[in-house]
Structure formats: structure tokens, C-alpha cells
Amino acid sequence: MSSIALCTLKRTVRSPVKLFHVSTAKGVQPGMVDFHSVVSSNPSFRKCGFLPGLKWSFRATGIRQMTHGASGRIQNEPFRKSFYLVAGAAAVAGIVTGISHFQRAEMATKIPRVEEREGGDIAERCKSFMSPPVTDIQVLQQRKGEMSTRMEMLIMETQAEFCKALEEVDGGKFRVDRWQRKEGGGGISCVMQDGKVFEKAGVNVSVVYGNLTEEAARQMRSRGKVLKGKDGKLPFRAMGVSSVIHPKNPHIPTVHFNYRYFEIEEADGTKQWWFGGGTDLTPIYINLEDGSHFHNVLKEACDKHNPQYYPDFKKWCDRYFYIRHRGETRGIGGIFFDDLDSPSQEEVFSFVKSCAKTVVPCYLPIVRKHLNDSFSPEEKDWQQVRRGRYVEFNLVYDRGVKFGLATPGSRVESILMSLPLTARWEYMHEPAKGSKESEMLEVLRSPREWV
Known part of the structure; x- marks a missing residue:
């Protein structure tokens, strides 16, 4: 043969x-x-x-x-x-x-890509966004070469690409809310609730600036940042795109990603800058094929820049998305990094750009693969219990949530967009031994390698 x-x-x-x-x-x-x-x-x-x-x-x-x-x-x-x-x-x-069904699902993901065209006309690029950018288009044109402009364009393009992909598979439309922060900046929140596929899907962009509060500065110093303000003030600019998707079907995983840029101007006028972010998957039931696909797409993006990125950032992800009071990870991980400021600003930005371009191909094939999977009331109950764990992590440990709530003028609705529409907390819940639920719990308690 x-x-x-x-x-x-x-x-x-x-x-x-x-x-x-x-x-x-x-x-x-x-x-x-x-x-x-x-x-x-x-x-x-x-x-x-x-x-x-x-x-x-x-x-x-x-x-x-x-x-x-x-x-x-x-x-x-x-x-x-x-x-x-x-x-x-x-x-x-x-x-x-x-x-295979997985290959068919991957090929069925025909999403028109919104490409980041460095050097292209900014006004033309903005036409494909879910909303005009936070910063005025004329200001972006004037500051075209600055990293803050390039990053804002990237996060707007990432938001548009992911939202259009989700709308295609769900058939629903995102509600687009623009909001302003009186202290400086604002954001665009895109949220879809009670869709055919997604119970709650949020893809947010924020671009904020002003002066760090003492609490926010204290959080950064605790991560080893040496920050020298002037007259007690630390001017900052922060921007990012973040998303959490909670599907209705318990066989379609929850996904989260966040990519952000931060810069602080010190007393002598110099700027500290760094990037952070990552993408991670939270399935309700373990599926080896899904996990392998998801991690391989992320590894491929990392390997273009540094072969050590994926193994390092995969371990970082497992450590970060860990619910200490439960002794389990939130999901099966992915990649996570923070405070990334080397080898150069251009090289780190290029890496972040590669990561941002994975959000559709790493997730949408998995969604399409499980669109028509049947599920029982018991499986739906287990999904609700796992969502409860998701809430616990986000409210107790997540840096983005804590920083947002500590920043004056933050939009609470957008910060808490990551929480599911429904969840469940059962007293002393423990799945039966040998069940699919206990198999999932074993993976969460002992993270495994996927590639």
C-alpha cells in the first residue's frame, strides 16, 4: 500500500x-x-x-x-x-x-485575518476595527513610530480578528462599549452574552495613562521593579487586550489570553518599559488531542523567537494559574510571561505580535470540533463547579484584576468581564473515583507536558 x-x-x-x-x-x-x-x-x-x-x-x-x-x-x-x-x-x-474530525474543524475555521501592517496607513487600518481606537487617529498618525502606537494598533487588530472569528462560529454579535477614564485614557469592551455557542464572551482593549497610585506602585516594587518618581508621582502608560470565553457546551474549553505593554517615566525623564501576557486553556473535560493542538500552536510561535521561550513560559503559566488554596491549576495552561524587557524592545514586540496572532488558530478549531457534542445535566453541573474555581482564581490571585481594581477610574464592568455568567459552589464537592471528572482533576493537580 x-x-x-x-x-x-x-x-x-x-x-x-x-x-x-x-x-x-x-x-x-x-x-x-x-x-x-x-x-x-x-x-x-x-x-x-x-x-x-x-x-x-x-x-x-x-x-x-x-x-x-x-x-x-x-x-x-x-x-x-x-x-x-x-x-x-x-x-x-x-x-x-x-x-479526522479535528482536521476538519481546523480547516473549517475560515476567518478573514486582520493583518498588522507596519508602516501602512493608520486611518485605513482602523476601518477594520470593532471601534475607533482609544487614542485619536490623528495622534496615532503623528506618533506612528512610537511603541505605544504600534502596540495600540496591534491590540485593536487582535480584538477585531478574534471577535469576528467568534461571531462567525456563534452567529451572534458583540455589544461594543467605548468607555473613558477621567484620569486619562479609556477602552473598548466587546461582550457577547447568551449566544448560541458562547454563554459569555468578552474581548477588551484598554489604553490608560496617568500617575500610579501608591498601592499600584507597591505591587510593582514587590515584583522587583526599581521605580524613581518625582514629587511622589510616577507617570505611566498601560495598554493591552484581554479576553475570556465561557462556552455553553462543557466539551468546549474556556480560553483566556492577555497581551499588554507598560511604560513608566521616571524623575530624570527616562522610561522603563516591559511586556507581559499569555494564552491558556481551561477545559472541563480532558481531551489529549485538544491539549496537544493548543500547546503546539503556542510552541510554534515561541520557537520563531527563542527555543527556550515555550518551555520557560509553559512552566511559568503552570505556576501562575495555580489556585493555592485548592492545590490545583486553573486549567491545562499554555504560556505566560511578565516584565519581559530584553533582549530589545523591537524583539520583544515582535514576539508578542507572534503570540497575538495565535489566538484564532489555537482555539477556533477546538470550538468547531465540539460544536455538536451532546452533554448530560451532570456534565453541565461539573462545568459550573469548575467555573467556580475560575472565579476564585481571578478574584484572589489574578494580577490584572488586582491592578485594575487598584487603579482610580478603572471600569469595574470591564475588569470583571472575565467572570462567567453562571457558576456553582457545592459544599465538599469531590468527583467519584475513576470518573471523567476525577481524571480532569488529576491533570489539574499534576500538570503534564503536551508537546
């Missing part, structure tokens, strides 16, 4: 279909081929190109489908001496049939 190896790109590709015949080396054990060695030794694969965002998936021409083993080898029923490589988006639609 021969097989087809399909080369796809996560982004839309308009290249023609390419079919390469690749012969396996002599002596290969029946039913097993070392794909990595074949790639490295075959010029046909190099013609396809190892492009950023490239994914390899495999499909046998016979009835049975290949699977990846832990070693990266491709296992299948015994096949003959060759297999083929098909490259290009047309191959996805025209050649492969009978692919």
Missing part, C-alpha cells in the same frame, strides 16, 4: 498542488518509516520548503490512516516502497477525504 503525505499551511495558500514521489530507503521495516530521515535526504521535500507555520499531516491511500508515534515515526498497515507528498491548499480540499 502506498500513502499520501500532505503538506499544509496554517494560513491560506494559493500555490498549485505539488505531488512528489518519495522512495523509502531499502531495509525499512514493514509498517514503519522514519519520516524525518526521509525529509532530510530527499530533495523533493526541500522543493516544498520549510516555511514558518508549516504542518505535516499524513493520509494513507488505503483504508487505514497513519498515526504518529512518540518517536515521530509514522505507523500504519504494511505498505509498499513509496509514498507521495502533496503540497498546497488545493490538496486539502480536493485530495484528502476521511480526515
Whole structure:
């Protein structure tokens, strides 16, 4: 039996279909081929190109489908001496049939991307946003090259892209609220409640400035920041995009992401700056395929900048989203980082930009995969209990919530947007041993590796 190896790109590709015949080396054990060695030794694969965002998936021409083993080898029923490589988006639609439900869900996620076009016309870019930006467009044009402007454009584009993706899958529309902060700045809150798919979905942008309160400055000093104010004042500018999505179906996970930029002007006029953020997944029931997909998309974005980013920020995420009084993590993690100010502002911004571009591809395929999953009243009750844990973390430990509530003029409705519409607290709740619920709890109490 021969097989087809399909080369796809996560982004839309308009290249023609390419079919390469690749012969396996002599002596290969029946039913097993070392794909990595074949790639490295075959010029046909190099013609396809190892492009950023490239994914390899495999499909046998016979009835049975290949699977990846832990070693990266491709296992299948015994096949003959060759297999083929098909490259290009047309191959996805025209050649492969009978692919897995997860692959179908991923390909069904056809969301028009809002690309960040550095150097493009700001007024033109703003037309695709959910709302005009917080900062006046003329001011943004004048400060086009400044990091605060570039970051504001990125977070507005991220908000628009994610909201449009969620609207497409739900069929509902976001309510868009603009708000102002009398001390300086404001924000745009996009919220959808009681949709077909999402019980509550929020995607917020905030751009605020002014002087840090003593409580907020104390929180930052506790993280090792040396802040030198003038006459007791610390001028700051902070901006970010944050989102929490609470689906109705307990088989669709909750997702959270936040990417932010902070700068402080010290007494001598110099500025301290740093970036922070991350993306994490909170499933109600464990699904190994979903977890692997989610973490692999994040790892790919991290690896473009530093191979150490994913393992470091994955561990940081597991530590940060930890409910200490429960002895469990909030979910299965993702990545999290804070106070990132090296190796350079440009390089960190580029990394944050890559992370922001993962929010649709890491989550929407999972949503589409589980759209029609049935669930029982008991499974819905377990979702409500887990949402209670989500509330506990956000109100007790989350830095963003604590900073927002400590900042004068903050919009409480937007800060608490992250809380679910409904939740449940049962006294002395403990799932039955051997149940799917207890399996989920074991993963939360002992975080695992996903890639």
C-alpha cells in the first residue's frame, strides 16, 4: 500500500498542488518509516520548503490512516516502497477525504485575518476595527513610530480578528462599549452574552495613562521593579487586550489570553518599559488531542523567537494559574510571561505580535470540533463547579484584576468581564473515583507536558 503525505499551511495558500514521489530507503521495516530521515535526504521535500507555520499531516491511500508515534515515526498497515507528498491548499480540499474530525474543524475555521501592517496607513487600518481606537487617529498618525502606537494598533487588530472569528462560529454579535477614564485614557469592551455557542464572551482593549497610585506602585516594587518618581508621582502608560470565553457546551474549553505593554517615566525623564501576557486553556473535560493542538500552536510561535521561550513560559503559566488554596491549576495552561524587557524592545514586540496572532488558530478549531457534542445535566453541573474555581482564581490571585481594581477610574464592568455568567459552589464537592471528572482533576493537580 502506498500513502499520501500532505503538506499544509496554517494560513491560506494559493500555490498549485505539488505531488512528489518519495522512495523509502531499502531495509525499512514493514509498517514503519522514519519520516524525518526521509525529509532530510530527499530533495523533493526541500522543493516544498520549510516555511514558518508549516504542518505535516499524513493520509494513507488505503483504508487505514497513519498515526504518529512518540518517536515521530509514522505507523500504519504494511505498505509498499513509496509514498507521495502533496503540497498546497488545493490538496486539502480536493485530495484528502476521511480526515479526522479535528482536521476538519481546523480547516473549517475560515476567518478573514486582520493583518498588522507596519508602516501602512493608520486611518485605513482602523476601518477594520470593532471601534475607533482609544487614542485619536490623528495622534496615532503623528506618533506612528512610537511603541505605544504600534502596540495600540496591534491590540485593536487582535480584538477585531478574534471577535469576528467568534461571531462567525456563534452567529451572534458583540455589544461594543467605548468607555473613558477621567484620569486619562479609556477602552473598548466587546461582550457577547447568551449566544448560541458562547454563554459569555468578552474581548477588551484598554489604553490608560496617568500617575500610579501608591498601592499600584507597591505591587510593582514587590515584583522587583526599581521605580524613581518625582514629587511622589510616577507617570505611566498601560495598554493591552484581554479576553475570556465561557462556552455553553462543557466539551468546549474556556480560553483566556492577555497581551499588554507598560511604560513608566521616571524623575530624570527616562522610561522603563516591559511586556507581559499569555494564552491558556481551561477545559472541563480532558481531551489529549485538544491539549496537544493548543500547546503546539503556542510552541510554534515561541520557537520563531527563542527555543527556550515555550518551555520557560509553559512552566511559568503552570505556576501562575495555580489556585493555592485548592492545590490545583486553573486549567491545562499554555504560556505566560511578565516584565519581559530584553533582549530589545523591537524583539520583544515582535514576539508578542507572534503570540497575538495565535489566538484564532489555537482555539477556533477546538470550538468547531465540539460544536455538536451532546452533554448530560451532570456534565453541565461539573462545568459550573469548575467555573467556580475560575472565579476564585481571578478574584484572589489574578494580577490584572488586582491592578485594575487598584487603579482610580478603572471600569469595574470591564475588569470583571472575565467572570462567567453562571457558576456553582457545592459544599465538599469531590468527583467519584475513576470518573471523567476525577481524571480532569488529576491533570489539574499534576500538570503534564503536551508537546
